[in-house]
Amino acid sequence: MNFLRSVLGRYLIARALTGIGIAFAAVSATILFVDLVEQFRNAGLNEVVPISEALRLTLLRAPMLIEQTMPFIVLAGVMISTIRLNQSSQLIALRASGVSAWRFLLPSTMCAALLGVLVITALNPLGALLYTRFEAERARLESANRQVSLRNGLWIRQGDANGQIVIHAAAIQPGGTNLSDATFLFFDERDGTLRFSRRIQAEAAVLRPGFWQLRDLVEAAPGEQPVRQANLAIPTDLHPNEVLDRFVRPETLSFWQLPGFIHNAQQAGLAPVSYELKWQNLLAYPLMLAAMAALGAVFSLRLQRLGQVAQWGAAGVGLGLSLFFLSRLAGTFAIAQAVPPGLAAWSAPLTGVFTALAIVAFLEDG
Numbered sequence: 001m002n003f004l005r006s007v008l009g010r011y012l013i014a015r016a017l018t019g020i021g022i023a024f025a026a027v028s029a030t031i032l033f034v035d036l037v038e039q040f041r042n043a044g045l046n047e048v049v050p051i052s053e054a055l056r057l058t059l060l061r062a063p064m065l066i067e068q069t070m071p072f073i074v075l076a077g078v079m080i081s082t083i084r085l086n087q088s089s090q091l092i093a094l095r096a097s098g099v100s101a102w103r104f105l106l107p108s109t110m111c112a113a114l115l116g117v118l119v120i121t122a123l124n125p126l127g128a129l130l131y132t133r134f135e136a137e138r139a140r141l142e143s144a145n146r147q148v149s150l151r152n153g154l155w156i157r158q159g160d161a162n163g164q165i166v167i168h169a170a171a172i173q174p175g176g177t178n179l180s181d182a183t184f185l186f187f188d189e190r191d192g193t194l195r196f197s198r199r200i201q202a203e204a205a206v207l208r209p210g211f212w213q214l215r216d217l218v219e220a221a222p223g224e225q226p227v228r229q230a231n232l233a234i235p236t237d238l239h240p241n242e243v244l245d246r247f248v249r250p251e252t253l254s255f256w257q258l259p260g261f262i263h264n265a266q267q268a269g270l271a272p273v274s275y276e277l278k279w280q281n282l283l284a285y286p287l288m289l290a291a292m293a294a295l296g297a298v299f300s301l302r303l304q305r306l307g308q309v310a311q312w313g314a315a316g317v318g319l320g321l322s323l324f325f326l327s328r329l330a331g332t333f334a335i336a337q338a339v340p341p342g343l344a345a346w347s348a349p350l351t352g353v354f355t356a357l358a359i360v361a362f363l364e365d366g
Contacts, residue, residue, distance in 0.1 A: 008094075012107040016293070019081030020111070023073045024066075031065050058236055060134035063127030064251060067119055071292045074115070075320045078108045078296030079313060086300065101360050105297050112293035116286030125254035125359065132252045158236055163188040163197070167212075169205070179205040181196070182214070184234065197221065200232070211235050250278040258282070273341060277334045280345030281327075288327075291352025295319055298359045319355065323348045 039054040066073075085091040094104065156167040162188045169179035182205040187194040203216035212234040220226040253261055258279040262272050299316025327348035332346035 008356070009107055013111055015081045015085065016108040016111050019079070019084070020074055020077030021116070022080055023077035027069055027073050027076065027194055028062075028066060031069055032062060035061060035065060052096050057134060057137060060130045060137065062130075063123050064131050067123055067127055070115075070119055071288055071324065072320065074112045074289045075292040075296045075317070078112070078293045079300045079316060082297050082300035083313070091301070101298075101301055101363060104301070105294050105356070105360065108291045108293040108297050112289040113286045116289040119289075120255045120282045120285050125256060128257070135249075135252070154191040156238070157240055159187075164194055165236075167205075184212075184214075184254070186212055200234075202232075207236070207238060208233075210237075252273050253278070269285075273335055273337060277331055277345060278342040280341045281331070284345045284349045285351065287346070287349040288323075291323065291349045291356065292320055294356035295323075295352055298356050298363075301363070319352075323352045326351065 036054055036058045039057045082091070085094070152366065156169075158165050158167070166185040166187070167179070168183045169183075170181035171179075180203075182202045184200040184202070184205075186197045187197070188197045198221040200214065200217050200219045202214040202218075204214070206213045206215075214232040214234065216230065217232055218226050219232075220227050222362060250258075253275065258275060262275050262279060295316055299312045299319070327345075330339065330344035330347050331341045334341045
């Protein structure tokens with residue numbers, strides 16, 4: 001820590017932050033431009049979308065996109081700062097003065113880890129809030145372009161060969177299985193067409209294994225008097241986790257909300273694997289940025305007079321991409337419940353850290 005507070009330590013921190021800032025500006029501008037084009041293509045469903053609406057949708061997604069690309073920003077930024085030190089011969093002077101690679105890695109990795117803490121505690125909650133608004137705004141545009149007037153709330157559809165049931169609810173309670181002010185619209189299959197048969201308005205509907213449990217309901221059919229009942233069970237093939245994942249996406253829950261949501265889901269008897277994976281990924285996020293910073297520095301330390309600098313840089317970028325795909329692959333195994341979410345989330349960052357340490361040990365100590 002004394003090295004970080006020294007003049008040289010502060011200088012290396014400043015250079016690392018400058019490189020990360022340059023990479024942040026370049027990568028952010030690129031991904032935002034690409035997303036803006038994507039909003040023009042998708043948001044309007046082949047209808048004309050004003051540039052102001054597309055830009056607004058892009059800005060609402062910006063914090064989440066930046067959070068997702070921050071590992072590559074850190075990798076590129078540290079490589080930029082280290083290569084600039086190499087090109088100006090400052091790296092040679094530092095190594096000649098006795099500064100080891102271990103000390104050289106410390107400023108950039110510490111900056112990256114602190115940046116990761118800032119991202120998960122501040123940028124992630126902002127991104128979750130804005131992404132929720134993005135989803136609502138995109139749904140509004142899509143419904144307007146389709147000329148369908150929808151009430152606020154949630155929509156579910158289930159069915160089989162005999163007909164369809166369209167379910168609307170004013171709200172979904174934490175846990176994902178309790179619907180408030182639910183309406184069940186029944187459509188029977190007749191001569192290849194769906195025809196409305198009856199309607200049930202329930203104060204509450206709870207998804208149980210194999211059926212919906214309705215409470216305080218009124219059932220009505222065309223040409224018949226409404227019938228009030230206290231309870232009614234309706235068969236379903238929907239799974240509680242499917243409903244949970246459909247309406248409460250992990251992207252809409254912030255770092256501070258996830259623990260409580262996971263607890264409520266577990267209390268309701270669900271297995272919120274995707275949310276546990278998101279929580280563990282956020283906890284491992286600072287270590288992931290530190291691993292990317294370490295790899296960026298390690299693969300940029302080769303002196304220019306020794307040659308193959310470009311090959312080493314390409315290897316660093318390739319290894320960073322490999323860590324990204326490893327984390328995605330591990331997440332897929334976790335969603336399939338083949339591995340624990342904690343193991344899936346921490347495997348890629350730890351692999352990156354140990355790889356960087358192994359390369360430094362080989363270069364320094366042989």
